[in-house]
Amino acid sequence: MKRWIPQPLVSAMLLAVWLALNNTLQPAHLLLGAVLAIAIPIWTSRISIGRPKPRQLLTVIVLACIVLYDIVKSNIDVAILILGPEKNIKPSFVWVPLDLTDPHAKAALAGIITMTPGTLSSDFSDDGKYLLVHAFNVTDPAALVADIKARYEFPLKEIFE
Numbered sequence: 001m002k003r004w005i006p007q008p009l010v011s012a013m014l015l016a017v018w019l020a021l022n023n024t025l026q027p028a029h030l031l032l033g034a035v036l037a038i039a040i041p042i043w044t045s046r047i048s049i050g051r052p053k054p055r056q057l058l059t060v061i062v063l064a065c066i067v068l069y070d071i072v073k074s075n076i077d078v079a080i081l082i083l084g085p086e087k088n089i090k091p092s093f094v095w096v097p098l099d100l101t102d103p104h105a106k107a108a109l110a111g112i113i114t115m116t117p118g119t120l121s122s123d124f125s126d127d128g129k130y131l132l133v134h135a136f137n138v139t140d141p142a143a144l145v146a147d148i149k150a151r152y153e154f155p156l157k158e159i160f161e
Contacts, residue, residue, distance in 0.1 A: 105160035
């Protein structure tokens with residue numbers, strides 16, 4: 001059974017999302033959703049890097065609160081910048097050196113940065129030791145790097161490494 005449905009929870013979620021997005025329970029959609037829900041985990045299991053092993057539940061909760069706060073604050077900051085004079089906006093690409101080694105932690109960091117309005121994770125360096133971040137408004141690149149490392153990377157290191 002594990003061979004045909006390697007990740008049953010993921011398959012169930014995929015089917016539920018498929019049906020919710022299509023807003024129907026018609027047999028054709030049920031069948032196509034079931035096929036996709038089985039096929040996608042089988043296909044992606046070959047490229048899996050293993051299961052994450054997060055620790056420090058309290059740190060996860062604190063990090064989630066920090067990220068939610070930063071998302072709200074960044075929305076307001078970006079709105080103010082967009083509504084203000086264009087000359088005040090200073091977009092830039094910044095390489096952030098990483099202390100993280102766990103691939104799940106790196107993916108979480110890239111996701112957090114991308115979810116926060118005004119920033120976007122663009123690329124990892126070939127050796128995986130740097131993350132290229134595009135920021136909507138950079139007045140001090142060193143401060144941006146220090147902020148990312150302190151607010152996101154350090155807690156992720158505690159959680160995953």
